Amino acid sequence: MESRPAGLRMSSAMLWAALLGLLLGSIPFGLVLTRAAGLGDIRSIGSGNIGATNVLRTGNKKLAAATLLLDFLKGAVAVWLAGALFGPETAGIAAIAAVLGHCHPPWLGFRGGKGVATALGVFLALAWPVFVAAGLTWLAMAKLVKISSASALAGLLVAALVAWLWGGWPLFWPVALIVAYVYLRHHANIRRLLAGTEPRIGQGK
DSSP states (O other), X not given: OOHHHHHHHHHHHHHHHHHHHHHHHTXXXXXXXXXXXXXXXXXXXXXXXXXXXXXXXXXOHHHHHHXXXXXXXXXXXXXXXXXXXXOGGGHHHXXXXXXXXXXXXXXXXXXXXXXXXXXXXHHHHHOHHHHHHHHHHHHXXXXXXXXXXXXXXXHHHHHHHHHHHHHHHHHHHHHHHHHHXXXXXXXXXXXXXXXXXXXXXXXXX
């Protein structure tokens, strides 16, 4: 008789964690910062996304760095808060929801960014070795090939591998789902990478 109320409480906790992740993840920092700086609507230039890579196309490196940091932090905070408020079992749900919120903010017609910075933030909150491995891979690839999408995709792939090796299935499943979804968000980039037409950091789309 006691298992049903416990199950209901867990379902409720998962739901609240998902809502928290979606809410925090959907804050469009790239759009807010560029508008506050008088640079207009970031969605009207480059790829049309609200992430740091597109903010960099305005030529303002400080704004791009601030966007990267804030998009990263909102993912980490969503997971940390969910774990503290609703229990550690909800962290994976909050992580996925935060990335989905960034990619599909309801306030912007569900058209947001591609989720890389927010994914790195949730990786830090879920397990720091996953974040470190992904971040170092991203930085190394960015220095080597100077292509943002290739660097991000490489870092994500390493993140999934480290998640499996470090935490097994409980850690792997949310990380793998996030990685798979962010890969889907980069489908156009992947096509350009295969065709050799993907622009370098700070150029083109």
